[in-house]
Amino acid sequence: MTDSWATFGADLHLELGTGGQAGERGGAAPHGVRGVRAGLVAALREAVRGGRLAAGTRLPSSRQLAADLGIARNTVADAYAELVAGGWLTARQGSGTRVAARPVTRPRAPERRGPAYSLMPGSPDLAGFPRRAWLAAARQALAEAPHEAFGYGDPRGRPELRTVLAEYLARARGVYADPGRVVTCAGFAHGLMLLGRVLRERGVRAVAVDPYGLDVHRDLLADAGLETVPLGAGELPGPGVGAVLATPAHRFPTGDALPARRRAELVRWAGATGGLLLEDDYDGEFRYDGQLVGALQGLDPDRVVYCGTASKSLAPGLRIGWLVLPPALADEVVAAKGGSDWTSSALEQLTLAQFIASGSYDRHVRGMRLRYRRRRDQLVAALAERAPRARVSGVAAGLHAVLELPAGTEPAVLREAADRGLVLEGLARYRHPAAALPPRDALVIGYATPPDSAWTPTLDVLCAALRAVVAA
């Protein structure tokens, strides 16, 4: 027995002589009492029609297929000839027998046609992804990875990445971290799913959140069986609340930093009640105006869960995030993940570890920080000049600004922008359904989102839309 069966027979997936059970659309067509040649013709035709043999695919020689299937060579040659005559296959000297190009009806992934301009918040400039440096890190990671890295992984994540992250987070974000407290995850959403499950298993029933925040995060907590309760300025969580989800360095979407007094209040609350603070440090690397805002976690590493992500500093498509946890909680999160790392690619983790250790991450963040700061300055200047009635805030850091609008104008501005091909978001959609707040009209402007080439026209469209509504 040669390997040709495995190679060609399996690849063609012809089941001559075993048929009878095969349905009409899948498997090989059943041929029952029909001759071997007719069966082969039907099977090949079916394979081409169904798309299992793509146009241009080279078939094995008749001699080879005959040997593989244990039938006469002439039978195969005759079947090929019949299919060539029928337009299913082509036979050309030197190029062998191939599947003919046919208009097979196969659904293509629909092309995504977005609007012309976008200032949707939540995304870095995807055109800025450091492809070359990332490839270099991947090369290094592939060269240095131990064989076991390709196996089923430790649910804590790759030790190389956890070690590098602990050093980086201590240095850059003031996080009290050692690799034993770090658990990698597939981005913040995945981390929040895990934390939600752990909190629920601890008996927690409610989590306090900002009155303005991401509905997707509230939904993830609700999926875990946790109620979310909006926490007003100066309020402390009520007795039923076991944790607070916050974005202290740059609150999302309102854009301010949590004041030092408020930080201390929350830490005291956590210490006194045994509650936990979940710190979503989604864009902590991007701060422009000197006033440093370190991670809340440094104040009380045993009560604060630090959550970081590569989604803003690099790209959401990498799906890499990290949690720095109190040791007891780390064990519970690992248990919630299951016996192995079911989600995160070891290679991507090793690549990120190389990317950070080599200094590429710092370089990239520094470059993007300059780029985003420039955009922020241009945004502020353009608005001051062309839409003076709109007040910008939340711009000391991060990738978005908040633009306060005259009362009642938010929906009209969004409509006007959409009419001009610009999508962006208003503050209203971030409001917690149970929040007790006075109405506040504002835009949440993700100024990192457009590629450089689209930045100036996007800004023009924004200003024009604002003028049309607000100056009217």
Add this chain to the structure above:
Amino acid sequence: MTDSWATFGADLHLELGTGGQAGERGGAAPHGVRGVRAGLVAALREAVRGGRLAAGTRLPSSRQLAADLGIARNTVADAYAELVAGGWLTARQGSGTRVAARPVTRPRAPERRGPAYSLMPGSPDLAGFPRRAWLAAARQALAEAPHEAFGYGDPRGRPELRTVLAEYLARARGVYADPGRVVTCAGFAHGLMLLGRVLRERGVRAVAVDPYGLDVHRDLLADAGLETVPLGAGELPGPGVGAVLATPAHRFPTGDALPARRRAELVRWAGATGGLLLEDDYDGEFRYDGQLVGALQGLDPDRVVYCGTASKSLAPGLRIGWLVLPPALADEVVAAKGGSDWTSSALEQLTLAQFIASGSYDRHVRGMRLRYRRRRDQLVAALAERAPRARVSGVAAGLHAVLELPAGTEPAVLREAADRGLVLEGLARYRHPAAALPPRDALVIGYATPPDSAWTPTLDVLCAALRAVVAA
């Protein structure tokens, strides 16, 4: 304002003059009324002690840090001098001021010291991962990826990968697939989590499984709220069962293929009851002896969910799998995933798409198939010669063999092997707790697991352990 604040201030994370709230271990040390120099010394010392400034880290020049912090240069120089004197920093001409090497107590990831030999099933030969070809595919993927690929992704997975997979699965596994039915996931376990959630939401309460199977899969179903019911040979699922989980091409761990008659029975059951068949095609690419076993899914694409994975054909560490689903179920699985692809790296998906489209996947599978078949042949030959009382089965395909042992000897063989530094598994641990089966002593031998270099000694140890118990 220059960028140096952001660069050095943020990187060092010194919060001079903002202190008072910072706790002892995180953030910068509070300095309150103490002088600026003392505060700087304390902050730097704390940063070194806590590991936030790693040994060897180069500090900014005193001039630069002074400018960044807005304090006198001499103050910084004095603080540096004090810390050099105390052994915290080193200062050398030309090399600047650096953090001294100190025995910081930072837990290292413990080195994993496994047993000397392993025949644990469930893993391919990790040393066979095609690093060079994978890097080439990654390079191509990085060069060709549209910018949007780096953003938040479609929960169905990257369209490039789904298109390539549909073609591959049709050709190689007889799967009736089009990209619209394909949903990518982070390996089979993740796919099973999603399917479990969907089944539970459809009101299913129990899933039939083989009497021997993976406990981790049963646990994942239990986590989703689904009871697992062992299904004996020839039995059909009872009225409360909404789905059957099976490994038709190469049953795990028993190693046989599901007979054609049984396949037809299950498909008829599914059609008659509206049940679903979950086909775990974990090692379908590896079949050695000519008898082709196509995917069950081809028989009824509207009742069979095909689940494939790169974990055996490439590596578990990639965390890439795929589901081919009836269209209605595809929508439900996508909904269960959430509004975005929260788990899988877009780059890894694009790399795998390139890897398959370029022919590297076929080449790799062909090469590994030869390698594994050779090992299988060597295993069978060695056992026939050196442990003739043990009968091998399940070796027509896949990465493991089942070795029947004389009644009652399984635990002793496992102990004997462990004493000789060889880990492997017996059949007992795969048995469903509720299975009604006569006792069956056997080993499940993952012959793909060892690297080539360890293969011969591993085989020797296995035979020696068998002889010691079975021939005794």
